[in-house]
Amino acid sequence: MADAADRLADVKANIAEAARRAQRKADDITLIAVSKTHGADTIRPLIAAGQHHFGENRVQEAAAKWPALRAEAGGITLHLIGQLQSNKAEEAVELFDAIHSVDRPSLVQALAKACAKLGRQPQLFVQVNIGDEEQKGGCAVADLPALLAEAAEAGLTIEGLMAIPPADVEPAPYFALLDELAERNGLPLRSMGMSGDYESAVMLGATHVRVGTALFGTRP
Template sequence: MSAGITIDAITGRIARAAASVGRAAGAVTLVAVSKTHPADAIRPLLDAGQRAFGENRVAETAGKWPALRDHYPDVRLHLVGQLQSNKADEAVALFDAIHSVDRPSLVTALGRAMDRAGRRPDCFVQVNIGEEAQKGGCTIAALPALLARARAAELPVAGLMCLPPAGVEAAPYFALLAKLARDEGVAGLSMGMSDDFETAVMIGATHVRVGSALFGARA
């Protein structure tokens, strides 16, 4: 299956899921998670019209994307992996959205980096929605304070992000994130991946992060 057909298939599924709950397909951004995949694997998606891509690591993005962006300047890059505070300047320079804001020290580092750079990527606050020790994200209890801190630092808070626990039904976790977003007055919901993005769309996702369904399994 070609990349173009694959993109069409995924966007079609997004559109049907959105329509089933009275949402417009255009309300959902498909972020093609291209982490670990080389430029040659990404170009067919770019040629098919895909413009939002997700990467996990600053160094990989810096090595891979500048040349691609020379040919596709309207690409928007989303950082979907954890971010170290000492990489904040590089992240602000490279990415148009950061989906993993999860602690006060990172908020401070990003605020300073944005002030220095004069550009302010969208920020999603990551919530550890399943309270899993091995995952990033702030606790649910800490969310109001972290959001307040992010706003005080003039981070453009676009929404919330989560990674539900693996191997269980994701819908309750997506619904909880949607409730938290409503309670905190934020509009964006970065949730849903290859196995559950349709469920996420039906519950209100504004950004779905799809990797393996587009690129195949990573080595």
């Protein structure tokens, strides 16, 4: 329990310092604890330490563990940060408060249908393939305006952009590009930055950082 509280305090202090250096308010940055692959016993100490936002990669895994955890602790906000199959759109809309991986027209249509059916819409981010990597999900930079237009036409409100920069390169230029794309398209939110680079992301405009290892330790 103490370890979880200490790690959380350290990450929050780092966010606050990065925000201060960028002349931003730390309160404007949402820390998402990436709890994928971690069981309830590992998650509970972070909830007890005051963490409320959690991120999962898979709908099935989240559905297996979060309903019970949410029954124990109120005020949890659940973020889907992994790729979403169109056939899981309805389950995702039902379970998650935010979806960070909207990336293609077929998913826009599936989400619009699910939101209309369930009468709720999670906060939505378009994932941008910021490094133009073949193996990664995300909408191509050139296709972003068309996808945003399609989402608007389908009745979805997109509030921000999400990106994962290429591994093993300096992430700052990619964060700056995502910030510029969000600004250009009038979107207030930027989901960017992970355990190794969240401070840089905060300095370059991140509103949501997705931190796993720095909060939970090395993955099982």
